[in-house]
Amino acid sequence: MNKPPEKAPPDPGVRERLLASAIDCFDRKGYAACSVREIVEAAGVTKPVLYYHYGSKEGIFNALMRQAMDQFDELLERASHSEGSARDRIEKLFGEVFDLFKRSIPLVRVMNSIYYGPPQGVPRGDADRVHFAFQEWVKKRLVEGRNAGEFKIAKTEDAMWALIGALNVATELELCHPDLALTQKDLQRVVGVVFDGIASEEGRAPRRAAKRR
Amino acid sequence: MNKPPEKAPPDPGVRERLLASAIDCFDRKGYAACSVREIVEAAGVTKPVLYYHYGSKEGIFNALMRQAMDQFDELLERASHSEGSARDRIEKLFGEVFDLFKRSIPLVRVMNSIYYGPPQGVPRGDADRVHFAFQEWVKKRLVEGRNAGEFKIAKTEDAMWALIGALNVATELELCHPDLALTQKDLQRVVGVVFDGIASEEGRAPRRAAKRR
DNA sequence: CCTTACCTACCTACCGGTAAGTATATTCGC
DNA sequence: GCGAATATACTTACCGGTAGGTAGGTAAGG
Numbered sequence: 319m320n321k322p323p324e325k326a327p328p329d330p331g332v333r334e335r336l337l338a339s340a341i342d343c344f345d346r347k348g349y350a351a352c353s354v355r356e357i358v359e360a361a362g363v364t365k366p367v368l369y370y371h372y373g374s375k376e377g378i379f380n381a382l383m384r385q386a387m388d389q390f391d392e393l394l395e396r397a398s399h400s401e402g403s404a405r406d407r408i409e410k411l412f413g414e415v416f417d418l419f420k421r422s423i424p425l426v427r428v429m430n431s432i433y434y435g436p437p438q439g440v441p442r443g444d445a446d447r448v449h450f451a452f453q454e455w456v457k458k459r460l461v462e463g464r465n466a467g468e469f470k471i472a473k474t475e476d477a478m479w480a481l482i483g484a485l486n487v488a489t490e491l492e493l494c495h496p497d498l499a500l501t502q503k504d505l506q507r508v509v510g511v512v513f514d515g516i517a518s519e520e521g522r523a524p525r526r527a528a529k530r531r
Numbered sequence: 532m533n534k535p536p537e538k539a540p541p542d543p544g545v546r547e548r549l550l551a552s553a554i555d556c557f558d559r560k561g562y563a564a565c566s567v568r569e570i571v572e573a574a575g576v577t578k579p580v581l582y583y584h585y586g587s588k589e590g591i592f593n594a595l596m597r598q599a600m601d602q603f604d605e606l607l608e609r610a611s612h613s614e615g616s617a618r619d620r621i622e623k624l625f626g627e628v629f630d631l632f633k634r635s636i637p638l639v640r641v642m643n644s645i646y647y648g649p650p651q652g653v654p655r656g657d658a659d660r661v662h663f664a665f666q667e668w669v670k671k672r673l674v675e676g677r678n679a680g681e682f683k684i685a686k687t688e689d690a691m692w693a694l695i696g697a698l699n700v701a702t703e704l705e706l707c708h709p710d711l712a713l714t715q716k717d718l719q720r721v722v723g724v725v726f727d728g729i730a731s732e733e734g735r736a737p738r739r740a741a742k743r744r
Numbered sequence: 745c746c747t748t749a750c751c752t753a754c755c756t757a758c759c760g761g762t763a764a765g766t767a768t769a770t771t772c773g774c
Numbered sequence: 775g776c777g778a779a780t781a782t783a784c785t786t787a788c789c790g791g792t793a794g795g796t797a798g799g800t801a802a803g804g
Contacts, residue, residue, distance in 0.1 A: 328749050328802080348649035351563035354794060364751060366796075371749090375794065427648055434706045435644025436561035449707075473720060479704075479713070480724040483696030486703065491692075493647045494662075500692070507686060511693040515728030542783080567760060577785060579762075584783090588760065 333371050335361040337385070340378050345424030348431065349379060350438040376440055383443045386425050390448050393418060394455060404463025405513055408456060409506060412485050415452075416505050419489050427493050456481060460516075470518040480512045546584050548574040550598070553591050558637030561644065562592060563651040589653055596656045599638050603661050606631060607668060617676025618726055621669060622719060625698050628665075629718050632702050640706050669694060673729075683731040693725045 339360040343352040354375050358365050372378040397411040419426050432438065433445045456478050463469040471477050488508065492499040500508070552573040556565040567588050571578050585591040610624040632639045645651065646658045669691050676682040684690050701721065705712045713721070 332749085345649055348561065348563055348651040350561055351649075351651050353792075355792080365794085366752090367750060369795070431644045431648025434703050435640055435648055436558055436564075438561040438564050476717070476720045476724050479700050479717075479721045480693070480697050483698075483700030483721070484693050485696075486700055487692050487696030490647050490699065504689070504692075507689045508692045508696070511689050511725060511728040513728070515724040515726070545783085566758075568758080578760085579786095580784060582761070 332361070332363060332367065336363070336368055336371060336378060337382060341382055341424050341428065344379070344382075344428045348438060349428070349440055379440050380443060382425065383429065383445075386422065386429055387444045387448055389418060389422075390415075390452075394448075394451055397455065404459045404466065404468050408459050408481065409509060411455070412481075412505065412509055413502055415485065416488060416502060420492060420499075423492060423496070426489065430490075430493065453478060453482065467518055469516045471516050477512070477516045480515065481509060484508045484512050542576075545574070545576060545580060549576070549581055549584060549591060550595060554595055554637050554641065557592070557595075557641045561651060562641065562653055592653050593656060595638065596642065596658075599635065599642055600657045600661055602631060602635070603628075603665075607661075607664055610668065617672040617679065617681050621672050621694065622722060624668070625694075625718065625722055626715055628698065629701060629715060633705060633712075636705060636709070639702065643703075643706065666691060666695065680731055682729045684729050690725070690729045693728065694722060697721045697725050 336357065339357050340352075343357050343360065346352075354365055354368055357378070358368050361368075368375075368378060372381055393411070393414055397407070397414070400407050400410060402410070429445065432440060433442060433449075457474055460469060460471060460474050460477050460481075464471045464474070469477070485505070488500045488505045549570065553565070553570045556570050556573065559565075567578055567581055570591070571581050574581075581588075581591060585594055606624070606627055610620070610627070613620050613623060615623070642658065645653060646655060646662075670687055673682060673684060673687050673690050673694075677684045677687070682690070698718070701713045701718045
């Protein structure tokens with residue numbers, strides 16, 4: 319990270335450098351074990367600069383979370399306009415979510431540790447909202463697929479949890495063992511096991527290849 | 532927590548009180564955001580007592596992890612002597628693991644946050660070993676079930692991840708939303724969706740009720 | 745002149761860990 | 775059996791360092 323020239327004009331990249339430095343630090347140590355001093359040093363500025371731009375240590379954390387939520391919201395928004403069979407649409411969204419996660423591993427690791435783990439002094443923010451939105455989206459597709467004769471489902475929530483579990487397990491393997499991580503093809507096969515479990519007779523037709531973007 | 536009488540004979544319960552206090556604090560705030568001072572105050576002793584018994588802050592954390600690993604090892608050991616169809620055995624172990632987790636939520640929450648999240652200054656310890664042992668166990672049962680004609684599996688790992696995903700998603704819901712947590716029956720049904728996805732024709736016989744202990 | 749962006753120096757509080765000591769129980773040597 | 779030595783379990787007071795945050799100031803741009 320380059321240190322800006324002393325007393326030069328305002329540095330347009332400070333905010334971004336602080337964010338990058340913060341997520342790197344939070345990912346390596348967790349929120350509570352990261353000091354503001356370390357974050358600003360890596361960004362090449364002084365401590366009050368962080369307070370100037372983000373208000374507090376928690377402020378910069380919230381900015382990172384907001385960034386992540388916005389990206390996820392966009393994905394969901396696009397997915398609500400997608401077309402195809404229920405299965406295809408779910409597979410497509412799962413593939414895109416998995417891609418997004420793979421591109422944002424440090425952020426995902428930090429977010430998950432706050433959502434499923436101890437709070438460490440920061441609130442969960444909007445995490446509940448996006449989790450529930452995702453669950454609702456999947457459930458809606460399952461209901462549509464059942465109504466269209468694609469699935470035979472006794473209880474929608476069961477199928478939803480089985481599907482989300484498949485996506486989560488792939489994500490978590492990426493978090494704890496990047497060397498053993500599943501590929502997109504792997505994920506689609508694991509999700510495919512779940513789909514096989516809910517497929518109706520007509521839904522058991524030979525499986526299409528999952529569409530990629 | 533009762534404070535021991537001043538200058539009384541050695542207190543036999545100090546170690547346990549410290550452990551209970553530590554897991555409570557780690558669960559509420561995470562490892563790094565918990566201070567030794569807070570842990571010992573809640574246990575009704577002074578700081579050097581923790582260092583006397585456990586050597587360091589990390590020492591008491593490791594003692595907690597060891598406890599958890601031991602419990603899990605016992606479960607796996609017992610499960611390797613269980614009998615029944617592959618599916619029954621997997622369902623039984625999953626039910627017992629889920630029960631153990633439900634009885635140890637604070638510990639599970641802390642362990643997961645270290646395993647899947649940023650390290651926070653403590654090593655992962657034996658977590659890899661138990662995760663891999665569990666995966667191996669499930670995989671073995673799947674192979675047995677396939678060889679016995681119970682399952683029709685293209686790739687064992689896919690089915691394993693789908694099953695473990697189902698167990699994990701139930702566990703994680705417990706961690707982040709105890710108010711919405713799945714019951715044992717819920718879990719068995721979610722796992723059942725996965726089993727439906729790998730069942731062979733004969734394996735599609737009407738499902739037995741999962742045995743409870 | 746005002747606003748924006750940043751700096752140096754500092755604040756209070758607290759961190760993990762330790763030194764030196766005390767109290768009690770047990771063991772050892774006589 | 776008795777006193778000294780040792781082991782165990784705990785205390786008060788302290789160490790050096792650092793945590794998040796702030797006061798007061800300067801420089802550049804509009």
